Amino acid sequence: MLQSPLPVFMAGLKMGAWVFFPPVVDPRKLISDLGRWSQIARREGLLALEAQLVTVSDPFVVKGLQLLVDGAEPERLREVLEVEISAYEAKLKLASKIWESAGGYSPTIGILGAVMGLIHVMENLTDPAKLGSGIAVAFVATIYGVGAANLVFLPVAKKLLASIGRLVTIREMLVDGLVGIANGDNPRIVESRLGGYFA
Secondary structure (H helix, E strand, O other), X not given: XXXXXXXXXXXXXXXXXXXXXXXXXXXXXXXHHHHHHHHHHHHHOHHHHHHHHHHOOOHHHHHHHXXXXXXOOHHHHHHHHHHHHHHHHHHHHXXXXXXXXXXXXXXXXXXXXXXXXXXXXXXXXXXXXXXHHHHHHHHHHHHHHHHHHHHHHHHHHHXXXXXXXXXXXXXXXXXXXXXXXXXOOOHHHHXXXXXXXXX
């Protein structure tokens, strides 16, 4: 909480749900849509794609299609959308980093717990019967700290990064498809090239 702005921290906590309910990524549907849009563009021209804008809910896809309809040059289209992808990826990675940071701090907190427990043990040196249980309790804190880091926080961080990678890849795939449409590539070639992203 201390190292992250509150909105980033809250976004990271919400992302924790992705461990059990990851964002749905359907590359086949996107490839199918891009193939259909490519056929429409070849038959009727890029302006005909304006009618497809109302059928799309993702703002990133809408922006890409709008740039295509507006006649943006392929390289300019790629440049604009890749800047947005970079910002999107950076924002998600920043939010997911709170889990990685928790994994880094957790063993330290465990060690602090162990040291505090041992300090308490030192207070009871005159009573040997309490030493064994006191030391055991002190080391339990270390187990919790290391266990939480390696069994919870770090695996969550890795899983979130994998989900972010899939989301970024599908956006890159979209950009590649839109640039192919802008270049006037054959719809089959567009679909075939995009199939390699999630092969």
